[in-house]
Amino acid sequence: MKKMICVMCPAGCDMEVSQKVSCGEISVAGNDCKKGEVYARIEFINPQRVVTALFPVEGGKAVSCKTSAAVDKDLIFEIIKEIKSREAVKPVKIGDVLIENVLNTGADVVATSNMI
Amino acid sequence: MNYEYDVAIVGGGAAGLAAALAAADQGAKTLILEKNASLGGVLNQCIHNGFGLRYFKEDLTGPEYAARFIEQIEKKSVDIITQATVSNVSKDKILTVINPVKGEFQVKAKAVVLCAGCKEKLDDLEKSLGQSSLPQGIYTLMQAQRLINAEYKKLGQKAVIFGSDNLALILARQMTYEGALVQCVCEKEPCAKGLKSNIARCLDDYGIPLYVNTAITKLRGKDKLEGVYIAPLDGKKRPVAAQEKFVECDTLLFSSQFVPDSDLAVKLKLKMDRITLGPVVDETKQTSVEGIFATGSFLHIHDLADDVSFEAQTAGKYAALYAQGQYRADDKKIRVIAGGGIIYAVPQIINGGDKKAVVCFRTEQRHRNKRFNVFCGEDIIFAKRYPVLLPCRLEQAEINLKGIEGDLVLSLEESE
Structure with missing residues (x-):
């Protein structure tokens, strides 16, 4: 139950x-x-969630990001780990794909804010 | 005089952006004065989704929601000055503005929309903990959200969150994502203040315990926070000492009351509402001073950006019409009075005339199956059944005022 x-x-x-x-x-x-x-x-x-998090950017900064679709709830922490292991290069624009098909979920990690 | 505009908008957050768009749509020469370096206000630090479901019929994050408006504004002839702090607005609509590049300057406008948002009552924190000096590691929710999202600071390893409004719940999830262990969320009231969907999505998903009827009794740590003592509250709201326990943490997020940032309203001597702590307005969002409008959380604390956008559109539209000489409030005033079960209603005044008006209201407590009635004298002129009413959700009703002349009283009654 x-x-x-x-x-x-x-x-x-x-x-x-x-x-x-x-x-x-x-x-x-x-x-x-x-x-x-x-x-x-x-x-x-099959619980699914859209993940919203902070994506590291060069120089100790971060931009907000989200998964482009809901992903398996069990994968949230692995996706966060994947995000935190990377570093985007400036400039980042809303909608930029930061990780394509993250962990084979079919969803991309995309930027939700801009950083010049 | 350096600048002349039809409509000057104080604040470029959710309210200011929607008001500016609506004013520009009416053909008014419009200026936004924003105190930060970029537009968007607190939307920029709300990186979670759930925005735009009503307004755009899409699920967006805060920064994306702001960007939708900013894109539209850039296509209109709206002037924007950022890093512009408005220190004063006079009754004849002269704004005193301070900007690091331009220095102090004045803006003359035909109409002004005040949408400078809200602030946290900071004295809550020390008063509630009964301590004059606090160790390092204690933040209000807004401070924490700004540090994490705007400055990308890691606050600590182990956190306790005191307060259970939606922002507190969302921050519990976000701190978890940022690698902190959120030990618990404590609430001194008998039930959580935020939406149950947020309890499911932000606490239950991550196994974060929620303790209601629980207070923080003491802090441990002189310079740096080492932990907090929590205790359940008895029937008389006193902590039960025998059940006090220690929770280790280096970070404490503290929820304090949000109140409209009323400095400009007070200087203008606008008629204020004792409950909302914002100005009294009519259905166009015009304040007690002609040509000065107020909207967003500067007017009353909002829960949803979408609600702010709809409300601010009305303010922006009427500010433009006022500036263009096409709108003046009439003398016939209907008062809107919050009756049984309702904490407050906005607008507080409706101008006479046969029209429909949207009235927002908030309830005192959680209710199931209530009938919301609007009385004019003995007559019920509007009624609606609500299966659920929550203090954390602003409700609204569109009321037809055809033939109505007397004051309106809003109240709740049992519904089968």
């Missing part, structure tokens, strides 16, 4: 998701509406 908070609306229902070992059937409890159930199932099977 996994506890989670629904993020679909400000109500933030506290939900419990469980899976039957025998048949793999997933059941959701605690949700007030259908949206919560859909979210809970996705979150239970």
